[in-house]
Amino acid sequence: MRIVITGGGGFLGRKLARAILERGALTDSEGRRRELRELVLLDIAEAPTFRDARVSALAGDLASDELVERAFARPVDSVFHLAAVVSGEAEQDFDKGWRVNVDATRRWLEACRAQGGRPKFVFTSSVAVFGGELPAVLPDTQQTTPQSSYGAQKAVGELYVNDYTRKGFIDGRALRLPTVSVRPGKPNRAASSFASGILREPLNGVDAVCPVPAETRMWLVSPRHAVHNLIVGHEAPGSAFGATRNVNVPGISVTVREMVDALRRVAGDAVADRITYALDPAIDAIVRTWPRDFEATLGRRLGMTSDLSFDEAIRQYVDDELGAR
Amino acid sequence: MRIVITGGGGFLGRKLARAILERGALTDSEGRRRELRELVLLDIAEAPTFRDARVSALAGDLASDELVERAFARPVDSVFHLAAVVSGEAEQDFDKGWRVNVDATRRWLEACRAQGGRPKFVFTSSVAVFGGELPAVLPDTQQTTPQSSYGAQKAVGELYVNDYTRKGFIDGRALRLPTVSVRPGKPNRAASSFASGILREPLNGVDAVCPVPAETRMWLVSPRHAVHNLIVGHEAPGSAFGATRNVNVPGISVTVREMVDALRRVAGDAVADRITYALDPAIDAIVRTWPRDFEATLGRRLGMTSDLSFDEAIRQYVDDELGAR
Numbered sequence: 015m016r017i018v019i020t021g022g023g024g025f026l027g028r029k030l031a032r033a034i035l036e037r038g039a040l041t042d043s044e045g046r047r048r049e050l051r052e053l054v055l056l057d058i059a060e061a062p063t064f065r066d067a068r069v070s071a072l073a074g075d076l077a078s079d080e081l082v083e084r085a086f087a088r089p090v091d092s093v094f095h096l097a098a099v100v101s102g103e104a105e106q107d108f109d110k111g112w113r114v115n116v117d118a119t120r121r122w123l124e125a126c127r128a129q130g131g132r133p134k135f136v137f138t139s140s141v142a143v144f145g146g147e148l149p150a151v152l153p154d155t156q157q158t159t160p161q162s163s164y165g166a167q168k169a170v171g172e173l174y175v176n177d178y179t180r181k182g183f184i185d186g187r188a189l190r191l192p193t194v195s196v197r198p199g200k201p202n203r204a205a206s207s208f209a210s211g212i213l214r215e216p217l218n219g220v221d222a223v224c225p226v227p228a229e230t231r232m233w234l235v236s237p238r239h240a241v242h243n244l245i246v247g248h249e250a251p252g253s254a255f256g257a258t259r260n261v262n263v264p265g266i267s268v269t270v271r272e273m274v275d276a277l278r279r280v281a282g283d284a285v286a287d288r289i290t291y292a293l294d295p296a297i298d299a300i301v302r303t304w305p306r307d308f309e310a311t312l313g314r315r316l317g318m319t320s321d322l323s324f325d326e327a328i329r330q331y332v333d334d335e336l337g338a339r
Numbered sequence: 340m341r342i343v344i345t346g347g348g349g350f351l352g353r354k355l356a357r358a359i360l361e362r363g364a365l366t367d368s369e370g371r372r373r374e375l376r377e378l379v380l381l382d383i384a385e386a387p388t389f390r391d392a393r394v395s396a397l398a399g400d401l402a403s404d405e406l407v408e409r410a411f412a413r414p415v416d417s418v419f420h421l422a423a424v425v426s427g428e429a430e431q432d433f434d435k436g437w438r439v440n441v442d443a444t445r446r447w448l449e450a451c452r453a454q455g456g457r458p459k460f461v462f463t464s465s466v467a468v469f470g471g472e473l474p475a476v477l478p479d480t481q482q483t484t485p486q487s488s489y490g491a492q493k494a495v496g497e498l499y500v501n502d503y504t505r506k507g508f509i510d511g512r513a514l515r516l517p518t519v520s521v522r523p524g525k526p527n528r529a530a531s532s533f534a535s536g537i538l539r540e541p542l543n544g545v546d547a548v549c550p551v552p553a554e555t556r557m558w559l560v561s562p563r564h565a566v567h568n569l570i571v572g573h574e575a576p577g578s579a580f581g582a583t584r585n586v587n588v589p590g591i592s593v594t595v596r597e598m599v600d601a602l603r604r605v606a607g608d609a610v611a612d613r614i615t616y617a618l619d620p621a622i623d624a625i626v627r628t629w630p631r632d633f634e635a636t637l638g639r640r641l642g643m644t645s646d647l648s649f650d651e652a653i654r655q656y657v658d659d660e661l662g663a664r
Contacts (some may be wrong), residue, residue: 106507146582157482159582164500170495173483177491181433257471257484
């Protein structure tokens with residue numbers, strides 16, 4: 015089996031790659047369990063290859079013909095399409111967001127179609143496809159009403175993935191990931207960046223500023239469960255879906271205050287006291303349009319999982335990212 | 340005020356043009372009532388101009404730079420974007436459907452953005468954005484789950500119209516029209532073509548074959564109410580909408596059997612007996628995925644209307660299209 019991860023150099027791409035390598039085999043669109051032969055990590059910059067002979071890196075522009083041709087130089091069985099312009103940047107640079115998040119996604123879908131063989135295509139969508147006046151808990155049938163360009167672009171991507179699937183060009187799945195927290199690494203231009211930053215920076219001995227009110231409720235998933243759910247979403251047979259390949263991925267619904275309380279329990283007062291609040295209206299305006307809780311019925315039926323508490327998510331970060339200290 | 344109707348040579352475009360000419364003024368995105376100065380009817384072939392000095396025709400490819408430039412040669416205050424590849428053709432020619440229904444729509448939205456002044460943009464969407472397992476009566480919050488490429492393309496168009504509106508590039512409205520019946524003229528490649536043909540052909544003394552079972556329930560609107568609702572959708576102030584500019588346009592929910600019964604009441608047995616049934620699996624497969632009834636709460640609140648009975652829709656066809664005989 016030959017698998018391509020776009021955004022394979024990012025934190026989620028790397029963790030997904032590691033999980034796939036450990037697993038050693040995945041299920042193709044014909045339902046056959048197939049041994050992993052080659053894992054291609056594609057990103058703007060060269061991605062680390064884990065000193066594993068099965069892994070290769072491809073660097074370049076996601077939408078360039080040359081890069082797509084190299085990715086499809088040998089048959090592709092599965093694509094995990096994680097690469098995207100994040101929410102804050104897509105809001106600031108309207109044209110770039112649509113070009114990368116939609117046009118490049120189409121370019122990849124077209125490459126799958128041109129290849130044939132109905133490759134699996136896991137598209138990482140987002141809870142940002144929802145917004146505006148929402149019920150407290152969103153059912154699976156909730157309409158998409160994005161209130162950001164990023165959310166609109168993800169909703170468009172979902173429609174492409176579904177129609178290419180319906181036409182038999184791919185075996186697609188559009189997985190609406192909750193905000194991933196605690197995310198390692200540096201802050202990025204996602205409006206949700208703070209949802210990891212306010213925990214990660216204090217745990218690393220650095221002060222953090224929370225740009226939204228403590229009452230802000232969010233729908234979160236830890237990296238381990240996010241990776242697990244991406245693989246579950248890939249493995250599920252096409253027959254497990256109904257009229258849509260869109261899945262609201264399970265998460266937990268917590269307020270910023272509850273996140274800080276969890277940090278206090280896990281890491282103590284000195285760490286939690288490093289957080290101060292200073293409203294950033296631009297970030298708050300985006301985040302307050304996001305949904306806060308989901309039924310996630312289909313996702314759970316497929317076998318997707320979520321953290322039992324946010325304490326667990328913080329401990330996971332300490333174990334996985336700070337273990338060496 | 341300068342208004343452009345794409346698909347202005349089609350039956351709905353012509354009826355809309357006539358209604359706008361009679362009205363003589365519409366409301367712009369600043370809420371000002373403005374006298375109609377110029378109405379541009381754009382279509383592949385030259386559209387009739389009603390011997391009215393305010394009307395001009397533009398013929399050509401919807402997405403060509405040259406045609407778009409001519410349409411925007413003087414400031415455009417409103418676009419009614421009716422032109423589309425219809426459902427049956429979009430299903431048969433995947434690339435043409437996406438190119439015309441999505442890429443050309445984007446081209447027009449970009450032209451509005453480049454012009455500035457936030458022109459109104461009325462996008463005719465369709466109930467085909469819904470499909471699969473649906474509730475008996477769809478609420479306004481129902482998710483889009485298109486089961487045809489046409490429906491997927493319309494759902495994508497809606498997302499563009501909403502995001503361009505949110506960014507202030509246009510003042511958009513995406514109106515999900517029911518199947519229009521009784522539609523004059525000739526059969527076309529829309530899967531819904533029969534919903535007019537089984538009434539129109541018998542009324543014109545021609546036998547008709549119904550390609551779907553008599554129990555098939557549909558969501559219909561007559562041309563007069565469709566035109567009225569397009570104008571109501573244009574006139575509504577932006578503040579009348581919530582988190583979405585998508586509107587489920589009111590209609591009536593009737594079965595094919597009820598349509599034939601209405602024809603029998605209005606035109607007699609000899610006419611109604613011209614209908615025979617012969618299942619066309621391709622058409623049936625598309626139509627059976629369509630929704631059958633809607634709450635249409637927002638649409639009615641905006642002032643949109645629907646036929647009181649299907650008898651009314653048949654009488655309207657007789658009055659408007661057969662009046663001369």
